[in-house]
Amino acid sequence: MGNRFCCSSVRRQYPPKKEGSPPPPAETWSRCSTESVTATHNFEVTGFSSLEGIGAGKFLRSGKFTVGGCEWDLHLYPDGWKEEHKSVYASVFLSLCEGETGTSGVTTKYTLTLLDQHGRVSNLTTQGSQGSLQHTFHSTTGYWGFEKFVEKPKLRQLLALTGDSFTVRCVLTVIKKGQAEDVHTAVAPLPQSNLHKHFLDMLKGGEGADVTFTVAGQSFLAHRCVLAARSPLFKAELFGKMNETLAQSIKIDGMEPSIFEALLHFIYTDSLSDDRHADDRHTEMQHLLVAADRYGVDRLMAICEGKLCRSIGVQTVATTLALAEQHHCMHLKRACLEFLSSRDVRQAVKETYGFKHLVTSCPSVILEIFDKPPPQS
Template identity: 30%
Template structure:
């Protein structure tokens, strides 16, 4: 019987746009101590898990100790089968080699084989490979470890009128967490900022910030409170902070209210680099008039008097 450890299958699939070549390998473990039971039935075989290479699905079929229908006796028969729809005009290389007891591949001609086939196969053929790959007695004597022999099977697909289907999709983690924040499902804590309430999730905030971790999961009193009131914080700025914690992204300048909200936070929390960037933003020719003449900037100046002096210095007036 075969011991098929699915976790051992690893795809080493590469797309070379010029050569159009894809590769995949499968580690196959054969329990030779039970091959007699399997061989009792004519044509009995064991298949590997399905695996994808070159946009197609394949599997390996083994007949230990040999295919009875071919009457190859003690010889191990091993074949490659295409499970999905046959591609148009591609070359497929099938290779198999035995792993030695020290964990290294055996590259001897008797225990390492390679052959090529062109698809689609002739009518009546579903699999191809070797009727007499090697003898079961040799495998038991030289390569068996605790009753098991390890075979490595490789499939190389060259050409074809298709693209591989196993490309990795873009991560949508940020959109999922952002949706969680929007719908407030499962929220277990809320923040009150200047009368506005923001539901959130302790686990997410604790994972993203050591400050929130200490506040929400540590020994502080806030860890047991369902609602936390924050002082000296602008609701719009806190909303942006929460969005960043969940999605690792910031809104555009028009949504952020940059630089007034950011400038206020930079002054309040002693962030000199952020403050310099905000002052530089306001001092740009295209931003001076539309920033200095707004009501919210006048209110900000009343809270932070030093802004006028720093702006004059930046503007050279």
């Protein structure tokens, strides 16, 4: 995401002066210009307990990511950056790998935070949920971050909930030098697209709606052309042989109203609703993935699959694995199998309610996973 503000200088024109009056003073205007680029990188670390004891000063690198024309990565020190931090803290730093620094360096603002088991920013770090830094990198060997990023005892509490894994999130803004542009050559600023907002207003307002859906007794107004353009199943239902049902309300079975509402929101805006704060976000994503598969909304299905991959836990892995098997989500199935690679995790999963569902719905997976010993480390 980039923001750019144009510089320009103009002279204000005044009406003709009256005869005998003094000339008006000259008035000029100028505007400061700044350009910035922001991006987010998530660094997931699995099997953290096996990394403890590698020694202070030894670190793991994240994959490289590009922001502001430069390449960056994250350095995680499981036993701390310094010897005195070995058994107390884990350290995290941002490093500039490649890019033109120039004489003034690369100016940045960024946050380094820890995600909890629900994928939200945790307050377990020594900086709370902020972890904000400002730093100018003058060379590609420079790195800057937190020596005391998170206390090891607090990190172990999180690892017990996430199957020995955690994620460090870096939100990085690279700030570039301002520029002055001549008013005659300046390009008019382009507003951000608000097409999604107009479609959402159309959905919420119901203006021009020509089809009604009933889900568990709750009614939803929508527009046939929008639904048909976004979903092959809606297209078949609304413009195919089934279109005679349009005279009446179309009943949707096997779905909660909140999930159908989220499905409509995505169809109209191509994004998930920001105001949804369900207590069990993982379960909501499971139901939304089923709805996306049912109506052939592939992008929504991929988004749900990605979110589920990042929120797998002991209580959810069994139902998630069954879901992945039933809806042919290979990435999600692979993430579940990796989570189940630990013998201790398998034993805990067997005691959950979701495991019983997995046994009855996907017995072949049970034979494949639980009847084989875990891979040797």
